Amino acid sequence: MKKHRIIIDAMGGDYAPEEIVRGAIQACRANRDFQCVFVGVEDRIRELIERYRLKPDRYAIIPAADVIGMDESPKEAVDEKPNASINVAARLIRDGEGDALVSAGSTGATIIACSREIPRIPGIERGVLAAIFPPLHISKSSPGVTMMVDVGATLHCTVNQLVSFAIMGTEYMKGLLAIENPRVGLLNIGEEDTKGHSVLVETNRVLRNLKSINFIGNIEGKDILRGVAEVIVTEGMTGNVVLKSLEGMAEATILTGKQIWKRGVFSKLGILMLAPALKRIKKRVDYSEYGGAPILGFQKLIIKAHGRSKAKAIKNAILLAEKSAQYNMVKQIEEAMKTYYLSLFEHGETGAES
Amino acid sequence: MKKHRIIIDAMGGDYAPEEIVRGAIQACRANRDFQCVFVGVEDRIRELIERYRLKPDRYAIIPAADVIGMDESPKEAVDEKPNASINVAARLIRDGEGDALVSAGSTGATIIACSREIPRIPGIERGVLAAIFPPLHISKSSPGVTMMVDVGATLHCTVNQLVSFAIMGTEYMKGLLAIENPRVGLLNIGEEDTKGHSVLVETNRVLRNLKSINFIGNIEGKDILRGVAEVIVTEGMTGNVVLKSLEGMAEATILTGKQIWKRGVFSKLGILMLAPALKRIKKRVDYSEYGGAPILGFQKLIIKAHGRSKAKAIKNAILLAEKSAQYNMVKQIEEAMKTYYLSLFEHGETGAES
Numbered sequence: 001m002k003k004h005r006i007i008i009d010a011m012g013g014d015y016a017p018e019e020i021v022r023g024a025i026q027a028c029r030a031n032r033d034f035q036c037v038f039v040g041v042e043d044r045i046r047e048l049i050e051r052y053r054l055k056p057d058r059y060a061i062i063p064a065a066d067v068i069g070m071d072e073s074p075k076e077a078v079d080e081k082p083n084a085s086i087n088v089a090a091r092l093i094r095d096g097e098g099d100a101l102v103s104a105g106s107t108g109a110t111i112i113a114c115s116r117e118i119p120r121i122p123g124i125e126r127g128v129l130a131a132i133f134p135p136l137h138i139s140k141s142s143p144g145v146t147m148m149v150d151v152g153a154t155l156h157c158t159v160n161q162l163v164s165f166a167i168m169g170t171e172y173m174k175g176l177l178a179i180e181n182p183r184v185g186l187l188n189i190g191e192e193d194t195k196g197h198s199v200l201v202e203t204n205r206v207l208r209n210l211k212s213i214n215f216i217g218n219i220e221g222k223d224i225l226r227g228v229a230e231v232i233v234t235e236g237m238t239g240n241v242v243l244k245s246l247e248g249m250a251e252a253t254i255l256t257g258k259q260i261w262k263r264g265v266f267s268k269l270g271i272l273m274l275a276p277a278l279k280r281i282k283k284r285v286d287y288s289e290y291g292g293a294p295i296l297g298f299q300k301l302i303i304k305a306h307g308r309s310k311a312k313a314i315k316n317a318i319l320l321a322e323k324s325a326q327y328n329m330v331k332q333i334e335e336a337m338k339t340y341y342l343s344l345f346e347h348g349e350t351g352a353e354s
Numbered sequence: 355m356k357k358h359r360i361i362i363d364a365m366g367g368d369y370a371p372e373e374i375v376r377g378a379i380q381a382c383r384a385n386r387d388f389q390c391v392f393v394g395v396e397d398r399i400r401e402l403i404e405r406y407r408l409k410p411d412r413y414a415i416i417p418a419a420d421v422i423g424m425d426e427s428p429k430e431a432v433d434e435k436p437n438a439s440i441n442v443a444a445r446l447i448r449d450g451e452g453d454a455l456v457s458a459g460s461t462g463a464t465i466i467a468c469s470r471e472i473p474r475i476p477g478i479e480r481g482v483l484a485a486i487f488p489p490l491h492i493s494k495s496s497p498g499v500t501m502m503v504d505v506g507a508t509l510h511c512t513v514n515q516l517v518s519f520a521i522m523g524t525e526y527m528k529g530l531l532a533i534e535n536p537r538v539g540l541l542n543i544g545e546e547d548t549k550g551h552s553v554l555v556e557t558n559r560v561l562r563n564l565k566s567i568n569f570i571g572n573i574e575g576k577d578i579l580r581g582v583a584e585v586i587v588t589e590g591m592t593g594n595v596v597l598k599s600l601e602g603m604a605e606a607t608i609l610t611g612k613q614i615w616k617r618g619v620f621s622k623l624g625i626l627m628l629a630p631a632l633k634r635i636k637k638r639v640d641y642s643e644y645g646g647a648p649i650l651g652f653q654k655l656i657i658k659a660h661g662r663s664k665a666k667a668i669k670n671a672i673l674l675a676e677k678s679a680q681y682n683m684v685k686q687i688e689e690a691m692k693t694y695y696l697s698l699f700e701h702g703e704t705g706a707e708s
Contacts (some may be wrong), residue, residue, distance in 0.1 A: 002504030134608035152543050155551045156510065189506050189594045192427075197509045197591070221598025227607050237551070238592045240543045242599050244575025249603050252490035252579045266627045274614060 007098035010040035011085040012105020021048040023314025049120035064088040074108030089119035100321035104305040124338040135227030142227035152240035185219035185229030292317035361452035364394035365439040366459020377668025418442040429463030444471035452673035458659040477691040489581030496581035506594035523585035539573035539583030645670035
């Protein structure tokens with residue numbers, strides 16, 4: 001069996017290249033079936049690899065002289081630095097030199113570079129950014145992980161786009177996170193099928209008729225963290241703002257905790273006594289467990305690891321990427337999209353946007 | 355001076371009519387300059403008023419036989435119950451029988467009934483629903499109150515609509531909540547002026563040129579609770595989902611607290627020691643202080659009090675409504691809208707939607 005090759009942007013992320021290479025080496029120890037293709041400044045990568053004594057048949061290094069910083073304008077940087085590691089990595093995927101791509105660099109630059117170089121799955125109009133997080137309140141029936149898609153790649157969507165989010169999210173959760181029959185919810189302003197603007201009403205109707213999807217209907221903002229659905233389908237505008245607002249609220253809560261801490265000895269004692277419980281919660285919301293946010297819709301899976309990723313998160317991202325190649329996830333999505341489009345003709349529909 | 359008349363939907367809300375009438379009576383004690391016009395089931399209202407001995411010159415009762423429940427479909431209920439209290443109340447406003455309207459009933463029914471009966475301010479295309487809440491993290495420069503507009507009346511907006519939200523929000527904050535020079539932020543997926551879809555880019559440009567608005571530029575989801583702006587302008591789709599998701603997160607946090615409470619004696623002790631600090635926070639996020647959510651854009655101010663409102667929230671809503679009449683808020687908004695439209699012609703622009 002040919003070993004899969006995972007392309008790794010070694011220069012992207014706050015702790016690149018050290019933590020990226022360390023994470024890759026941990027992934028290599030956990031799974032023998034793939035090869036790492038590091039893209040970046042050769043000397044630095046080679047030095048790290050020699051320190052950890054990775055066997056020569058487990059890796060390759062493809063030089064890339066430039067790096068795109070987190071504070072650069074993604075579009076300009078991708079244009080002006082053709083030899084940036086993410087550009088070189090995207091071209092490797094385009095040329096069939098890798099089976100999946102992992103980057104902890106700028107999200108915008110990753111999406112733009114991939115959009116320019118990598119063909120999409122038939123029937124998918126644009127690349128899609130998903131976010132994966134744990135619900136706060138987990139019922140016994142919940143697997144404890146939620147994907148929201150899209151979170152910023154396409155701000156206002158068509159019906160076909162929203163349906164494709166449901167299909168791609170379902171395949172990702174089933175294939176890579178081993179979640180049986182993931183529940184899909186459509187984020188809307190109310191639960192009734194007739195709620196929302198016309199695109200949402202029509203998307204609801206299409207998803208209700210799509211047998212390959214476990215559609216539970218519309219869900220509301222209050223349900224996002226309740227673990228009622230494993231895949232939350234939403235327009236990118238809403239998804240982006242909601243995700244960031246929840247992150248902001250979490251940060252504000254932590255700040256409030258710090259202010260309480262300063263208030264006096266009883267407040268301090270109180271927080272100390274809660275420490276074990278708070279630690280358990282922190283462990284549950286540790287994003288590094290999920291390996292990062294998938295960028296879906298391309299002919300190969302791209303995983304965008306968090307910019308603050310350390311070795312553990314990178315390791316999990318690489319293992320997920322390898323699994324996507326083994327599971328042949330892209331092919332599964334392609335088949336599901338084909339089934340969807342064929343179903344439109346069976347029902348005598350055009351799938352036209354309203 | 356003619357006394358202002360505040361129309362009060364006595365039948366709307368979880369604690370109607372008791373808490374509604376009690377709140378009105380508290381408002382009458384706090385301010386002698388207005389008359390309450392109660393709309394609802396006459397016998398029940400009269401019985402309550404007699405119990406609290408409100409003077410006859412302070413009130414009138416307009417009978418309305420029907421009530422719209424919180425669980426009814428708003429559109430159907432407004433259609434099928436012409437004598438529902440909110441329908442009667444909206445017609446009173448239409449006929450010049452009142453200067454502002456307060457209801458704690460169904461939000462959807464309130465907006466629909468008012469949209470059918472009450473003329474809008476010139477240049478405003480639709481009624482708008484605002485939400486008022488306190489930021490979690492308050493800097494010294496923040497007045498500690500934020501309005502988000504729209505939160506569900508218009509899901510996708512035009513440039514003129516978004517600009518009108520900024521203008522109406524500014525007038526409301528200045529006139530009714532006594533906030534000097536309120537800062538206006540446009541909710542978007544990034545801070546740069548060029549971020550977001552074309553309507554957002556154009557709205558940003560228009561607001562930058564509008565001298566009557568203290569526009570601070572685009573803000574992101576993470577900024578919503580940070581107190582960086584007093585007026586947050588957003589499309590109704592995003593505003594609705596974000597607001598509910600933050601409410602959901604707050605509820606989930608409380609649930610988590612309850613689970614921690616059950617964990618053992620140290621957890622219990624910890625929470626007990628934090629109780630004074632938690633109480634201070636709870637006081638700060640008490641929605642009843644703000645009197646409810648304004649529905650803007652109509653020729654008279656409508657205040658939608660929370661469905662769970664008790665007397666104190668109703669009292670504050672009525673006092674705000676009275677203040678809006680005294681301040682002549684609708685006239686102020688009308689003038690500001692006129693200035694905006696004139697400015698388009700001065701700059702040789704059409705204000706056309708992109």
